[in-house]
Amino acid sequence: MRWRIAVVLVALLAAPLVMAQSLRVVADVPFQFQAGLASQSAGRWEIARIPSIAAPMLQIRDEQSGRTTLAVGNPVYRSGFDPGEAKLVFNRYGDRYYLSEVWGDGVVGVYLTPCREEKALRMAGVKAKRTVTYARLR
Numbered sequence: 001m002r003w004r005i006a007v008v009l010v011a012l013l014a015a016p017l018v019m020a021q022s023l024r025v026v027a028d029v030p031f032q033f034q035a036g037l038a039s040q041s042a043g044r045w046e047i048a049r050i051p052s053i054a055a056p057m058l059q060i061r062d063e064q065s066g067r068t069t070l071a072v073g074n075p076v077y078r079s080g081f082d083p084g085e086a087k088l089v090f091n092r093y094g095d096r097y098y099l100s101e102v103w104g105d106g107v108v109g110v111y112l113t114p115c116r117e118e119k120a121l122r123m124a125g126v127k128a129k130r131t132v133t134y135a136r137l138r
Helices: 002-019 117-122
Strands: 024-029 031-033 038-040 042-050 057-063 066-075 086-092 096-103 110-112 129-137
Touching: 002 042, 024 086, 066 096, 086 117
Parallel strands: 031 096
Antiparallel strands: 024 042, 024 129, 031 038, 042 057, 057 066, 066 110, 086 096, 086 129, 096 110
């Protein structure tokens, strides 16, 4: 019985450490996209996780203008993920792109909750096509 309690406690204590993995990537995005509630222009973007006890918060910064946007996401896990592969995943509806996932150098990424506009497109039955932009770790 004590062994089971110890295993559960270790699992509960280790979860925040996995969630707190650092995430900082830089990507050249060749198209305009939506991230959180803001529309972003094409260009070089730095995305970093802000330490948070609750849901992961991302700081999305345009390297040219210095403009910053914040977006809230959810942790997403991928088994067998290549630790060296950093990327941004977008959902594309026609010529509109929505940032969907951010992956760094670990098995924990961040899934961004779809904005109201993207949810409306999904409800209308529009199918998204996934677009991947590879990034560099910073």
